[in-house]
Amino acid sequence: MENDGILLFCITNELNNDIFLIHGMDGLGKLYSIENSGLFAIVGNVDLAQYGEEAMAEKGEDIEWLKAKAVMFMDIILKINSLSSMIPMKFLTIFTAEERVKNIITENYELFVHNFEKINKREELSVKMYCDEKKYKEKVMGDEIVNFEKSLVGKPKGAAFFLKKKFDGELEDKIQSRICDLANEFAENLKSFAAEMRSNKILAKEITEISTPMILNCAFLVDIDKQEQFATKIDELKGYYESNGFMIELSGPWPPFSFCE
């Protein structure tokens, strides 16, 4: 159709015909591929009345719209990922002609090939760690706090006040540094099961929708046949963490979003 744009989901280096059974954004037709030099751009049509520059100038600000389309896009990407190895594109990469998509493959050919070598038979697993500092303080530092309070007995009020202030400050620093060490140790332990690891941005509560603060956000590129081992290692490690105020979240397999350039 004249008013259709071409939304590029990903690039694949093999073609599984089941991909063409998947519906595109907003259910507008099925996905199709644009081939060039043995690589396939997996695309679907979108209505430019909705995804054109003018419309997007308003929609890009609309959080609810963005959320709905983001889920839709990811759902399609995950379906493709379950059928084929892929290089995922950033959300809403839209073209107006098939020829332009072919050119993109030519221009980025070496980069795509390099990425495919790296992600071959691997997928991304995501590990996020959250820490309830108050709980950690109670569980791990409880004895230290009790001992300190005992040491204050019999001290003059003024002295006790300053000692307590100093103790609280030092305790806070100690907690921060221990939590940081524990998170790093956790990630280091998992690293040996992965081909690569990336530290991603810590996400705010507004995005995670979890009230406990995030302290670690890592992506691991893991061989498909090592994913079970990876999950087992997490199970092994998480007992200590979870009983001390930490929460660990493993998700995936995801397409290699964090590992493609």
Added chain:
Amino acid sequence: MGSSSLNQSTSGSSLGEILEKILDKGVVIAGDISIALADVELLTIKIRLVVASIDKAKEMGIDWWESDPNLSSKAKAEKELKDAQQKEEEVHTRMLLEQNKLLMERLSKLEEKL
């Protein structure tokens, strides 16, 4: 907590995870349509602003949307409940009127016999 298992659909993943991946990650190629999308940080600020302005408005006593059934699910539910109660009352009144009529008829018949 149970053992770690891997999920493969968006239904099992958090929205934050999805937004982080598709807005901040993935291969960036300039498309023909130039779209200025928010990244996760900007999105966080925007959500904060929305929440903050709602809180501020409430603090100032502005909360008209909470009673508007088109804008608030709570108000909508309340309105539906009120409508249902009203309908029930109407049915009840109608039944009473019918009953009343029948009783009156029977009464007048009895009075005739007397």
